[in-house]
Amino acid sequence: MNRSHRDRDDTRVPLPDLCSVQGLFALVLVAGITITVMQLAPGVRPGWRAFSVGMLFAVWLSIVLAASVCILRPWFERLPAALPYLAVWSWMLLMTLLLSALIGWIDHALRLGLTRQSTLAFSVVNGTLVALIAAALLRYFYVLMQWRARLAAVSRAQVQALQARIRPHFLFNSMNTVAALVRVDPGAAERTVEDLADLFRAALASDSEGTLGEELDLVDRYLDIEQRRLGDxxxxxxxxxxxxxxxxxxxxxxxxxxxxxxxxxxxxxxxxxxxxxxxxxxxxxxxxxxxxxxxxxxxxxxxxxxxxxxxxxxxxxxxxxxxxxxxxxxxxxxxxxxxxxxxxxxxx
Structure with missing residues (x-):
């Protein structure tokens, strides 16, 4: 893989995790708010039956869409640039049209009376709503994930800066300490070199995370070196x-x-x-x-x-x-x- 291709991959914005509780909750919440607003709109006769049926359908549709996007996410993420978000939006719209048509056909075939519109009108209305809502939600997720990706890049750069700054500053003082201890206390000089090696090994580590025990050990080694330098x-x-x-x-x-x-x-x-x-x-x-x-x-x-x-x-x-x-x-x-x-x- 060449450098320019790697750079493009690094700048891609990852898709939101709709498998998570937060992602699913966001979809269900927006669906619930949409049904509530539609019931309160002027000219609409409110009714508990219509509200409960609409809410049940919206929640069910949200769960199905989230689950399908979650399953197909690895495939979507193979697409270049911003196409994964367009693909997710298109998939949500297509699934909504198909599921609405299926529910409308079943309702009219069994004469349940759940939908007052024709199957075509029911599908078009739901498709239009999902197209608008999904576009807004995906735009929000895109900006959010882009911000997180930039923040992650800044965090990695800060760790690299910390790793770079600890080397020259620390090396100068520690080498002076070792030089001063070599003749008077060779054992302390050897321990200083060992502590310094462990510190640099931690500073140069590629992993971005460690454990509290490792961090406390790192702090102890740093303080041991400084105590040999500063004494009492x-x-x-x-x-x-x-x-x-x-x-x-x-x-x-x-x-x-x-x-x-x-x-x-x-x-x-x-x-x-x-x-x-x-x-x-x-x-x-x-x-x-x-x-x-x-x-x-x-x-x-x-x-x-x-x-x-x-x-x-x-x-x-x-x-x-x-x-x-x-x-x-x-x-x-x-x-x-x-x-x-x-x-x-x-x-x-």
Missing amino acids: RLRVQRDIVDPPIDFTLPRLLLQPLVENAVRHGIQPSREGGTVRIAVDADEHEVRIAIDNSVPREPVTTLDEDGHGHGLHSVRERIAYHYGERGRLQVEDADGRYAVRVILPRGAA
């Missing part, structure tokens, strides 16, 4: 009891926050300070707090360009992976700078 100036307190180590979260989410705490909270201070890391969880969410003492001298925070990895970047990655249920809170008071990450369980 860096003090670490951990309040981590029985953490959900298998909890999935974006890779390199916590290490930049801890690095910021050391670089801008501990390193500029002659007397040093304390970095606290706390993790607690319940059945609904995982809460991670990272705070550091603030030196008396003015320091630059993560949000400013050129310093740290950016709270804005971390906040965007949380928003992409967890939506509104994921939060990042910042508090600067009482001589401490605290960042709290709140992630929902079962939503990554």
Whole structure:
């Protein structure tokens, strides 16, 4: 596959997942609203029988359309450019016409009296409604999926930027630490090299997600290296009891926050300070707090360009992976700078 073909594939907008509860609920909700509006329209004689029959048919049609699109989705997605959405719209229209004609024929053949129109008129009305509603819904899904695809690309680019920025910054300080320890403490120098290798292995990993246990181990290795460099100036307190180590979260989410705490909270201070890391969880969410003492001298925070990895970047990655249920809170008071990450369980 050549490069231009890969680029075209990467820019394609994926189809919405109508197999999901959210996708099916959206279709059923729109169908229900449409039937309700039609019953309340001027000139229409309202009646519970007509409303219930119309609602039953609309819900049934929505489920059948969603199931058929879900089954044929792999085939639709093989089409180039924006043709998958046009194919889905055409399929919904065709299915509506065929199913309406079938229901109309059965109703008139058995004389059930469910439809007051002829089979042709019943099919045309339903086809027109579905054509308009499906066009609006698919346009909405197209814009939504396009936004998600762009946000995913931004998230991947931010991870790549984090991976690129950790290398030169970290390498310089760590090599100086190793050089200083080689003669005085060869064992500590060897452990520093091992920790550094693990950090770079994690930073260069191709996977976009890891586990909380892996992230905490990465943080520990980073702090071990910085403690050998800063000595007693860096003090670490951990309040981590029985953490959900298998909890999935974006890779390199916590290490930049801890690095910021050391670089801008501990390193500029002659007397040093304390970095606290706390993790607690319940059945609904995982809460991670990272705070550091603030030196008396003015320091630059993560949000400013050129310093740290950016709270804005971390906040965007949380928003992409967890939506509104994921939060990042910042508090600067009482001589401490605290960042709290709140992630929902079962939503990554």
